[in-house]
Amino acid sequence: MLLISLCLWIKEDFTVSMKEPNTTLSVQELIAQKSNRGLLSAIEKIIPKLLLAIAAVSVLTTIGIMVTLIVETLVFFSRVSVLDYIFGTEWYPFANSTATYGVLPLIIGTLKITGIAIIVAVPIGIATAIYLSEYASERARKMIKPVLEVLAGVPTIVYGFFALTFVTPILRSIFPEVSIFNAISPGIVVGIMIIPMIASLSEDAMNSVPNSMREGAYALGSTKLEVALKIVLPAATSGIVASTVLAISRAIGETMIVAVAAGSTPRFDMDVTGSIQTMTAYIVQVATGDAGYGTTIYYSIYAVGFTLFLFTLVMNMLAQFISKRFREEY
Amino acid sequence: MITVKPEVQVPEKKLTQKNNKPSVYKTNQLNLWYGNNHALKNIDLDVKENEVTAIIGPSGCGKSTYIKTLNRMTETIPSVKTSGEIMYRGRNIFSKDYQVEELRTKVGMVFQKPNPFPKSIYDNIAYGPRIHGIKNKKILDQIVEKSLRGAAIWDEVKDRLNENAYGLSGGQQQRICIARCLAIEPDVILMDEPTSALDPISTLKVEELVQELKKEYSIIIVTHNMQQAARISDKTAFFLNGEVIEYDATDKIFSNPADKRTEDYISGRFG
Amino acid sequence: MKYINHESVASNTRTRLVKNTVLKGLFLAATLFGLIVLGILLYRVITQGSGYLSLDFFTSFASRIPEQAGIKSAILGSIYLMLVVAPVSMFLGIGTALYLEEYAKKNKWTEFIRINISNLAGVPSVVFGLLGLTIFVRYFGLGISILAAGLTMSLLILPVIIVASQEAVRAVPKEMREASYAMGATKWQTILRVVLPASIPGILTGSILALSRAIGETAPLVVIGIPTILMFTPDSVFSTFTALPMQIFDWTKRPQVEFHEVAAAGIIVLMTLLIIMNSIAVFIRNKYQKRY
Numbered sequence: 001m002l003l004i005s006l007c008l009w010i011k012e013d014f015t016v017s018m019k020e021p022n023t024t025l026s027v028q029e030l031i032a033q034k035s036n037r038g039l040l041s042a043i044e045k046i047i048p049k050l051l052l053a054i055a056a057v058s059v060l061t062t063i064g065i066m067v068t069l070i071v072e073t074l075v076f077f078s079r080v081s082v083l084d085y086i087f088g089t090e091w092y093p094f095a096n097s098t099a100t101y102g103v104l105p106l107i108i109g110t111l112k113i114t115g116i117a118i119i120v121a122v123p124i125g126i127a128t129a130i131y132l133s134e135y136a137s138e139r140a141r142k143m144i145k146p147v148l149e150v151l152a153g154v155p156t157i158v159y160g161f162f163a164l165t166f167v168t169p170i171l172r173s174i175f176p177e178v179s180i181f182n183a184i185s186p187g188i189v190v191g192i193m194i195i196p197m198i199a200s201l202s203e204d205a206m207n208s209v210p211n212s213m214r215e216g217a218y219a220l221g222s223t224k225l226e227v228a229l230k231i232v233l234p235a236a237t238s239g240i241v242a243s244t245v246l247a248i249s250r251a252i253g254e255t256m257i258v259a260v261a262a263g264s265t266p267r268f269d270m271d272v273t274g275s276i277q278t279m280t281a282y283i284v285q286v287a288t289g290d291a292g293y294g295t296t297i298y299y300s301i302y303a304v305g306f307t308l309f310l311f312t313l314v315m316n317m318l319a320q321f322i323s324k325r326f327r328e329e330y
Numbered sequence: 331m332i333t334v335k336p337e338v339q340v341p342e343k344k345l346t347q348k349n350n351k352p353s354v355y356k357t358n359q360l361n362l363w364y365g366n367n368h369a370l371k372n373i374d375l376d377v378k379e380n381e382v383t384a385i386i387g388p389s390g391c392g393k394s395t396y397i398k399t400l401n402r403m404t405e406t407i408p409s410v411k412t413s414g415e416i417m418y419r420g421r422n423i424f425s426k427d428y429q430v431e432e433l434r435t436k437v438g439m440v441f442q443k444p445n446p447f448p449k450s451i452y453d454n455i456a457y458g459p460r461i462h463g464i465k466n467k468k469i470l471d472q473i474v475e476k477s478l479r480g481a482a483i484w485d486e487v488k489d490r491l492n493e494n495a496y497g498l499s500g501g502q503q504q505r506i507c508i509a510r511c512l513a514i515e516p517d518v519i520l521m522d523e524p525t526s527a528l529d530p531i532s533t534l535k536v537e538e539l540v541q542e543l544k545k546e547y548s549i550i551i552v553t554h555n556m557q558q559a560a561r562i563s564d565k566t567a568f569f570l571n572g573e574v575i576e577y578d579a580t581d582k583i584f585s586n587p588a589d590k591r592t593e594d595y596i597s598g599r600f601g
Numbered sequence: 602m603k604y605i606n607h608e609s610v611a612s613n614t615r616t617r618l619v620k621n622t623v624l625k626g627l628f629l630a631a632t633l634f635g636l637i638v639l640g641i642l643l644y645r646v647i648t649q650g651s652g653y654l655s656l657d658f659f660t661s662f663a664s665r666i667p668e669q670a671g672i673k674s675a676i677l678g679s680i681y682l683m684l685v686v687a688p689v690s691m692f693l694g695i696g697t698a699l700y701l702e703e704y705a706k707k708n709k710w711t712e713f714i715r716i717n718i719s720n721l722a723g724v725p726s727v728v729f730g731l732l733g734l735t736i737f738v739r740y741f742g743l744g745i746s747i748l749a750a751g752l753t754m755s756l757l758i759l760p761v762i763i764v765a766s767q768e769a770v771r772a773v774p775k776e777m778r779e780a781s782y783a784m785g786a787t788k789w790q791t792i793l794r795v796v797l798p799a800s801i802p803g804i805l806t807g808s809i810l811a812l813s814r815a816i817g818e819t820a821p822l823v824v825i826g827i828p829t830i831l832m833f834t835p836d837s838v839f840s841t842f843t844a845l846p847m848q849i850f851d852w853t854k855r856p857q858v859e860f861h862e863v864a865a866a867g868i869i870v871l872m873t874l875l876i877i878m879n880s881i882a883v884f885i886r887n888k889y890q891k892r893y
Contacts, residue, residue, distance in 0.1 A: 048704045054696030068735040127631030155817025157846045212445035220458040221435035225621040253725025255820035287824045305731045316723035515605040
């Protein structure tokens with residue numbers, strides 16, 4: 001608000017001087033008459049501070065997230081033992097008298113989804129990147145890249161709908177043992193969701209490999225495949241790994257696809273055909289349920305959220321570290 | 331300033347000295363276009379075995395384009411069209427059944443800027459033999475040593491073969507690239523201004539190396555440094571605006587050029 | 602001694618070329634996979650949902666009977682939500698970008714803000730929901746309102762807008778700034794009259810793309826606890842509301858196949874909105890790109 005009024009003020013200041021017809025004074029005199037150096041220098045002093053305050057909002061957001069999660073998680077841990085939470089293999093928060101809060105089943109559920117997603121997305125994503133950067137003509141690239149962008153922009157709830165109403169029925173018709181809610185279908189769809197991310201970041205990494213290197217390899221009689229796999233891919237490894245780590249982070253935090261299609265059965269096993277529950281899906285389950293404010297269940301979503309936050313934070317930092325530390329210098 | 335006569339004398343006929351060496355490359359009526367830009371016009375050149383052939387001319391005269399056509403590197407640019415033929419050892423390199431990979435295995439290339447792969451020195455040299463199916467470690471070791479010796483850099487790098495080639499100086503990198511090219515035991519080596527990015531001492535080393543290599547290989551070298559051409563080559567071709575103006579023994583070109591434009595260029599009047 | 606047998610190289614080349622062709626086919630298939638999935642997804646949604654798309658669908662409230670269910674409150678809720686998110690997130694995003702690009706010195710504090718922004722971009726949206734629930738809904742006492750949800754969404758897309766604005770501001774050539782300084786303009790005058798006008802297309806493009814992410818985002822709304830069945834339309838930023846993706850989520854969860862078709866109809870509307878927003882962004886990008 002302040003910002004807008006300030007710029008309006010300045011604007012007025014200038015336009016007035018334009019309108020007044022004054023033939024006796026030169027432009028320099030007009031400027032001297034009209035300009036208000038005191039006001040201008042005051043603005044110049046205030047603006048940086050104002051912008052700094054705005055920039056601080058993003059830092060405050062991070063602090064807000066941390067404080068929120070930590071404070072509410074501490075309340076949770078005043079009621080549930082930390083060790084039981086971290087090492088517990090049973091997650092039954094809704095059993096009134098015998099509620100147990102062992103987070104491992106939720107973590108296993110998250111890892112199942114992430115694992116399946118990565119199995120789907122990494123080969124397809126990297127193959128797409130290789131095709132776009134090494135094989136495709138300029139025209140083909142210009143047609144395919146926007147489609148990938150659209151794929152990346154599809155809301156996750158739409159992907160969830162797709163998993164439940166399309167992928168799951170297909171899976172069930174091939175493998176009858178798969179239940180309506182399972183880990184495979186949302187895992188595959190989360191994989192589809194992160195393909196564009198891996199493809200486009202990996203392609204960026206491959207594009208930054210200088211052409212002189214490709215020429216060197218072609219001049220030795222390499223085929224395109226050999227150039228792609230033996231020269232470009234190794235040279236772009238850090239970028240590709242970083243993109244994969246970022247994609248893992250996205251898969252871990254993905255919420256709506258699993259909330260719709262994975263079910264709500266926390267389980268500590270390796271089964272992927274039956275209903276499971278991830279950390280994110282648990283938060284959704286509680287939020288859409290009727291757990292009252294102040295109950296242990298209410299606080300448990302903060303503990304789970306904090307766990308989730310730590311997982312993704314570590315992954316993001318790792319991705320940044322990889323792309324910074326191993327940045328190729330040609 | 332320069333007026334190009336429409337009819338160009340066919341330089342081959344002017345080769346006075348007798349020459350019994352077999353031809354490596356015989357170029358007949360080669361034309362090349364980048365889109366609408368006619369970059370090479372009716373090129374005829376006959377390159378002989380175990381000689382150093384220098385190609386000189388001002389920037390943009392087509393000399394780099396020509397040498398890149400010899401191993402069909404120009405094909406990586408989508409808009410390029412060619413006509414005419416280049417016979418390599420009697421076979422037209424543009425013919426449909428000539429696999430470009432096969433051609434490039436016989437014709438090595440060294441580029442303007444050193445372009446080692448971001449791998450160890452050893453892996454750089456072994457790359458070529460490996461893609462051509464040589465897996466045996468012992469044989470690879472021998473090839474690497476032989477190639478590095480051939481490029482006169484073995485003594486400098488023999489104790490750090492597993493280090494990244496990027497740790498070397500520019501001059502050393504260029505000799506690694508020459509060694510990499512020797513490792514596939516080519517018949518011809520194409521050099522596209524190989525010393526333009528190097529300091530004078532490295533340049534001297536590469537020039538000495540070229541003299542050494544010509545005993546075993548036929549070498550075609552593009553350079554915009556006329557002294558270099560005079561120092562190291564047996565034959566010189568002068569390119570101007572995509573045409574071969576004159577092609578003759580280097581001594582003849584530099585002491586008694588037949589064409590006025592060659593003389594102008596050599597005496598530094600343009601370019 | 603020769604190590605390389607050029608005869609065997611020639612025969613070898615054929616197998617290598619076959620490998621190259623086969624793998625190229627595989628790479629192409631992988632590339633087309635995404636395209637095909639997108640095609641199937643759109644086809645499925647359209648065939649399932651188009652039967653429920655009618656004028657009534659836009660003018661009815663949610664209902665227990667699939668045939669009578671509509672998105673009146675949801676679509677209005679989504680629009681109101683954007684009316685909060687757009688100004689808030691753009692004000693904060695552009696301000697931060699201007700600070701980082703024009704004023705910030707290269708020191709640890711600036712580096713910290715930069716790292717913080719890239720980490721914030723990686724925080725799952727469901728965690729932003731927890732932030733919104735705790736700070737805006739409860740601590741600030743805004744309740745389950747458009748304002749609370751809008752502020753949450755604004756923070757969620759803030760990193761995207763900051764990065765896009767930074768790039769746009771950075772792309773303004775130095776010469777343009779210098780020309781302004783040379784006429785005696787102050788720094789802020791230069792930013793306001795030269796830098797911002799020149800970078801506004803880039804900023805707008807990035808912001809619209811970010812908003813299109815916000816309009817499809819569901820998880821924070823779920824966590825904040827906005828209702829799904831709402832029989833009235835919101836009258837101010839403090840009233841409770843529902844949103845399009847939330848409504849789709851609710852319909853998808855129901856066991857009846859009819860509701861899945863209603864959900865598909867909702868998805869058609871949502872995707873149409875997204876396509877419109879994306880087209881506007883692309884239009885702005887193409888129209889104003891590289892004017893200098």
